[in-house]
Structures are given as C-alpha cells and as structure tokens.
Amino acid sequence: AAGVKAARTVNSSGTPAGSDRPDGGEGLRWAPGVTAEGVLWAMWDATGLGESWRRVALGGGLSGVRADRNLDAVVALFDVAAKYVDQLPQMGPRGFLEHLRGQDVAGDTLVASAPSDDTVSLLTAAGAAGRQWRFVVVAGVQEGVWPDLRLRGSLLGSERLVDVVTGRGQSLRAAQAAVRYDETRLFMVAVSRASERLLVTAVRSDEEQPSVYLDIVDPPEESDDGHELRSFSEVPRPMNLGGLVAELRREVVVGRTASERHTAARQLARLAAARVVGADPASWWALTPLSDDRPLRAEGVSVSVSPSRIESFNECSLRWLLSACGGDGPSVGAANIGTLIHDIAAELGDVDEATMRAEVEVRWGRLGLPAGWLSRRQLFEAQSMVARLARYYEESAAGGWERVGAELDMEVELGRALLKGRVDRLERDGGGALRVVDLKTGSSKPSKGDLLRNAQLGAYQTAVEHGAFAEHGGASAGAALLQVGKAAGVKTTLQVQGPLSMDDEPGWAQKLVTDTAEGMAGRHFVATIGQACTFCAVRSSCPVQPAGRVI
Structure with a gap:
C-alpha cells in the first residue's frame, strides 16, 4: 500500500x-x-x-x-x-x-458476553472473601495442595513485621504453624461462601490422596475394625451423547455380568452406526495400534542439528521431540532482557561501557515493562550486564584477541548431520586460530568438570575445524561461555573449553554430533527422568509423569 x-x-x-x-x-x-x-x-x-x-x-x-x-x-x-x-x-x-x-488465544474479542447473573465465577479463596453464592464448588482438595505447608516469604519480608507486631515466634516451628493457620483460614473462607449448597471434591488414587480438610467438611464413617472408610462418590454422567458413550464404554469393560456387557456393546454399535464420536472401537486409544513405525528421517536424509539442542536431546529425547514439534508453545517475541543484550552486543560492536549503557536506555521502552522500582531494578541489571561485556572487550583486546564478527551463521555437514546455528561472537588469536564465545545472561553456569565436555561448545569447535568459518580461519583455539548475568563473578567470568586437539579424545565432540543426528532421525524417543522434569514444558505429554498418563 x-x-x-x-x-x-x-x-x-x-x-x-x-x-x-x-x-x-x-x-x-x-x-x-x-x-x-x-x-x-x-x-x-x-x-x-x-x-x-x-x-x-x-x-x-x-x-x-x-x-x-x-x-x-x-x-x-x-x-x-x-x-x-x-x-x-x-x-x-x-x-x-x-x-x-505469539498469542495462543485471541487477546480480545467482540463476541457478546453473558450477563453477570448467568455466569460461573472462577476465583481463588482469597478472591471470594466477602462474597456469597447459593452453590459453591471447592475443587481439588488434595493432600499437599490444600493445605500447602511449604514455607513462603515475600520479597520485602513483610510477614516478619507481622510476626513481631502479633508476638508470634520466628522459629521454624512457628513459621510452619503460621502457614497452617493461614491455609486453614482460607479453606474456611472458601467453604463458607455457600448459602444453600456446597460441593467439595478430591481424588484418591495411587499418586494422590484427599486432604485432611475433607474430613472436616464430611467426617468419614468408622468400620468395625476401627479403620475410617470413605466410599467413592458416584458422579452422574452428563446428559449428552459424550457422557452416554463414556458410560457404555465403561460398562463394556467393567460390567458386573456378561449380559450387561453385551447390552452395552450393542448400544455402542448402534451409536457407532450413527457416527457418534467415540462410539466406534476403532477410535479408542487403548485399542489403536501404532500408527507409524518408520523413523523420523528416512535413511540417507540429512538431519539438522543445532549446537544448543544437543544437550537437551541427550538429557531426554522425548522432550526434545515434543518441543521441536511445537510443545513449548509459540514464541513470545524478542521482548526480554537477554535478547536485548545480545542485540546490542551484535549491532554496536566492541564499544565502550558508556555507549552501551546509553543504548540500553534507548531500547528499554521496547520491553514494555511497567514503570516502577522493579523495572528500575531490571534496568540496573541490564546495565550491569553491558558493563561486564565492555570490561571483557578491553581484556580480550589486551590479550591479543581480535573480534571477527557477531551473530554469524554456520553450517557444516558431518555425515548425515547438518550442524547449523549462529554464534554470538567469533574471535581470532595472533596465530590465526578461532574461538567461539557464547554470551550467557542467566543465573546458572556449568561446573568446571561439566565444561570439559560441554556439548554446545564442543559442537562449535567441531564446526570451526570443519570449515564453518573458512574465510576467517580453520583452526580452533577453543570455545568459551561469557557469563554476563547473575552467574558472573566480581571479575570477568569467561569459562573456557580448551581446543579439541588438546583433549585426550579429540573426536568426542564430532562423535556426539553424529550420534545425536542418528538419534534425532530414529524411530524411538525415550522419556528420561531427571532434574529438568521439574521445569519441563511438555510433562503433560510424558508417559513417565502422572500428568502424562491421562489422555
């Protein structure tokens, strides 16, 4: 236009x-x-x-x-x-x-909304305080969830001031008692919002147990041997075709008599003939055979391998597969501090600290952070990052390293592996050897032992040795992680991996790349339990996690 x-x-x-x-x-x-x-x-x-x-x-x-x-x-x-x-x-x-x-769901709509008196209010217990409804549902009253007895604190420590004013003790036991009191008070707020009818739900299974708070609302009966028993509640099925199909499928499997099971099967056959969703056994997940046992990549087809994904694949290949297919969700764009620092480092070159600080000020508004002390704190952290970066530039130049480029694309073939990615910074020493430097703005860093066989740095070195930057040089002088975030120390924190040629097993990185490519092209992807499971974005699709066992 x-x-x-x-x-x-x-x-x-x-x-x-x-x-x-x-x-x-x-x-x-x-x-x-x-x-x-x-x-x-x-x-x-x-x-x-x-x-x-x-x-x-x-x-x-x-x-x-x-x-x-x-x-x-x-x-x-x-x-x-x-x-x-x-x-x-x-x-x-x-x-x-x-x-x-970056939006999964439209952030706004012109669709007419229902009147306030024809809606269901979805609230936390604290949000429901001071209000009342005829019918209230308190869902998920599970042990470990309610009460949640983990000790909590606030950023400014205001709860300690409350302890002093109220005369409560400040020991560990006193803190635990205060948490239990707060959880009990919130539960009483929740159950007291109903004026006519209250429904409290919980689940009992091998992995989950109801909370003791359920016994407060509805004390269980005591059997002859002294054990307290609580029977499972029969939940009526929804009055729709989906609910009918679910009930018939259950009767087919757990019906008390053969006659009941056969009757349910005949009714399912009628519904399947009418093309009711879920009635045809061919659509049942438990009976569905493996749809495709072919490998992800055909034999001989190259496999794209990113240096930053190698470690993730070898930690849990299933997580890598689901994430690579969109399991992490859409990208939220480049509005974060780490990306801001990378952009400034790439676009401005080896400039002084004052210039980079000024550039941070100019670009800060793009992050969309609300004005206030938190934004000022994050601005201070960003300026500290560029200050560490500027100090490294001076030390690097004094050490005889020359900046060759930044945000450089690389691509080399290693068998069927197509090793490709982008390096944050490429340097050259006096002898013409190259070193890849990867900027890290996070709060964690690998140990010295892990650094020796760091997969990402090893892949960068392998790419250099195989001509990824042939116009600048072909020998590797090592690779390094430059910590400019909270993981950085008082002095410049440059974690260096020595040249592969100096390693006892010089070909370990190339073998890791080729083995990873073969694994990424395979037909089997294994779910592996590890520390990363706590923060895994696809755990709801993982068969070794409770959340992933339910379809």
Whole structure:
C-alpha cells in the first residue's frame, strides 16, 4: 500500500536499523512516529473494502452475515493495535506482528458476553472473601495442595513485621504453624461462601490422596475394625451423547455380568452406526495400534542439528521431540532482557561501557515493562550486564584477541548431520586460530568438570575445524561461555573449553554430533527422568509423569 511505502526511510549511515525494520533489510527502518495502528489504517484505506462490506452487511442474508463478521474482525484488529501502541509506544509494526503470532488465544474479542447473573465465577479463596453464592464448588482438595505447608516469604519480608507486631515466634516451628493457620483460614473462607449448597471434591488414587480438610467438611464413617472408610462418590454422567458413550464404554469393560456387557456393546454399535464420536472401537486409544513405525528421517536424509539442542536431546529425547514439534508453545517475541543484550552486543560492536549503557536506555521502552522500582531494578541489571561485556572487550583486546564478527551463521555437514546455528561472537588469536564465545545472561553456569565436555561448545569447535568459518580461519583455539548475568563473578567470568586437539579424545565432540543426528532421525524417543522434569514444558505429554498418563 502507498501508505506503507511512505512510512519507510533509508538510514543514510548504512548501519543496521535494529530489530524492527520493515522487511528485515539492511538500512531500512520505520520513520519516527510510524505505529502499527497507522500502518493498518493505510493498508485498510488502500483496500477500499470498507464501503462495499458495509453495503453488503446492511443488505442482510448469508453474504451480509459474512461481511458483518469480516467487519467485526477488522474492528477487533484495530482495537488490539491501538492497545498495543498505547502499551508499547516505542515498538513498531514488526513488533506488533510478533505480538499477534505469539498469542495462543485471541487477546480480545467482540463476541457478546453473558450477563453477570448467568455466569460461573472462577476465583481463588482469597478472591471470594466477602462474597456469597447459593452453590459453591471447592475443587481439588488434595493432600499437599490444600493445605500447602511449604514455607513462603515475600520479597520485602513483610510477614516478619507481622510476626513481631502479633508476638508470634520466628522459629521454624512457628513459621510452619503460621502457614497452617493461614491455609486453614482460607479453606474456611472458601467453604463458607455457600448459602444453600456446597460441593467439595478430591481424588484418591495411587499418586494422590484427599486432604485432611475433607474430613472436616464430611467426617468419614468408622468400620468395625476401627479403620475410617470413605466410599467413592458416584458422579452422574452428563446428559449428552459424550457422557452416554463414556458410560457404555465403561460398562463394556467393567460390567458386573456378561449380559450387561453385551447390552452395552450393542448400544455402542448402534451409536457407532450413527457416527457418534467415540462410539466406534476403532477410535479408542487403548485399542489403536501404532500408527507409524518408520523413523523420523528416512535413511540417507540429512538431519539438522543445532549446537544448543544437543544437550537437551541427550538429557531426554522425548522432550526434545515434543518441543521441536511445537510443545513449548509459540514464541513470545524478542521482548526480554537477554535478547536485548545480545542485540546490542551484535549491532554496536566492541564499544565502550558508556555507549552501551546509553543504548540500553534507548531500547528499554521496547520491553514494555511497567514503570516502577522493579523495572528500575531490571534496568540496573541490564546495565550491569553491558558493563561486564565492555570490561571483557578491553581484556580480550589486551590479550591479543581480535573480534571477527557477531551473530554469524554456520553450517557444516558431518555425515548425515547438518550442524547449523549462529554464534554470538567469533574471535581470532595472533596465530590465526578461532574461538567461539557464547554470551550467557542467566543465573546458572556449568561446573568446571561439566565444561570439559560441554556439548554446545564442543559442537562449535567441531564446526570451526570443519570449515564453518573458512574465510576467517580453520583452526580452533577453543570455545568459551561469557557469563554476563547473575552467574558472573566480581571479575570477568569467561569459562573456557580448551581446543579439541588438546583433549585426550579429540573426536568426542564430532562423535556426539553424529550420534545425536542418528538419534534425532530414529524411530524411538525415550522419556528420561531427571532434574529438568521439574521445569519441563511438555510433562503433560510424558508417559513417565502422572500428568502424562491421562489422555
């Protein structure tokens, strides 16, 4: 559209225009004042669809309904763009596109909502305080969940002030008693919100047990041998076809008599003939054979291997597979501090600390963080990162290292493995050997023992030795992790992995890459229990986790 072209300008200096260039090209960026909302208006005016859709919508009929729906979608898009510009005025149209792509569910809608008296309120116990309903459901009253007796604290430690004012002790036992008191009080708040009917639910299985709070609401009966028993509640099935199918399938398996099982099977056959979903045994997961036993990649087909994914694959190949297929969810864009530091390091080069601090100030508004002390704290952390980075630049130059480039793409073939990725920084020593430096902005770092066989650094060295940067050199001087985040020490924290040629087993990294490629191309992916399970994003699909055993 003409309006979009008019919004572009060429940077006369020829330097990269930043992460919000109109088309990703060098030297192009959006002119000052250009926003996503303005570009959308220019595009909408250029289409000329507004008046024609309005006439069709007012005309009624199926075409009118379709046009009305299209107009609603356009209005909703403009509304989202307006809110985005209000919240992130420094981000341009490209940032708005990343914002939309990162949404699992539309952030706004024009669909009419139900009246407040025809809805179900979904609240925490604290959020329900002071309100009342005729019917209240308190769900998931499980041991370890309610009460949750883990000790908690606040950022400013205000609970200690409460202890002093109220005269409560500050010992471990006193803290545990305070947590139990708070949990009990919240439970009483929850169950006392009902004026007519209260339903409390819990689950008993091999992995889960009901909370002791359930006994407060409904004390169990005591058997003749002194054991307290609580029978399972019979939950009536929903009055729909799905509920009927589920009940019949259960009767087929656990029916008390053969006659009951046969009757249920005949009813399922009738429903299957009527194409009711779930009635046909061919659609039952428990009876479904393996759909495909072929390998993920055919024999001889190359396999793309990223250095940053090698360790993840070898920790748990199933997690790698599910994550690679979208299990981690959509990308939320580049609005985070780590990406900000990487961008500044790549685009500005080896500049001094003052220049990088100023650039952090200029770009800080793109993160969309609300104003306040927390944002100021994170800004201080970002400026500390670039200060460590600037100090490393000085020490690196003094040590005889030359910056060859940053954010350089690499790609080499090792058998069927296509080792490809991007390096944060490439350096060259006085003898012409190359060293890859990977910037780390996190709070953890590998131990010295783990560093010797760090998979990512080993893969970088292997790529160098196989000509990934042949125009700059072919010998590896090692690889390193530069810690600029909370994992950094007082002095520059550069964790160096020595050259592969100096290792007792020089070919270990290449073998790891090729073995990983074979594993990624295989037909079997094993779920492995480890420390990463605690933070795994795909544990609900993992067969060794309780959450993943239910379909």
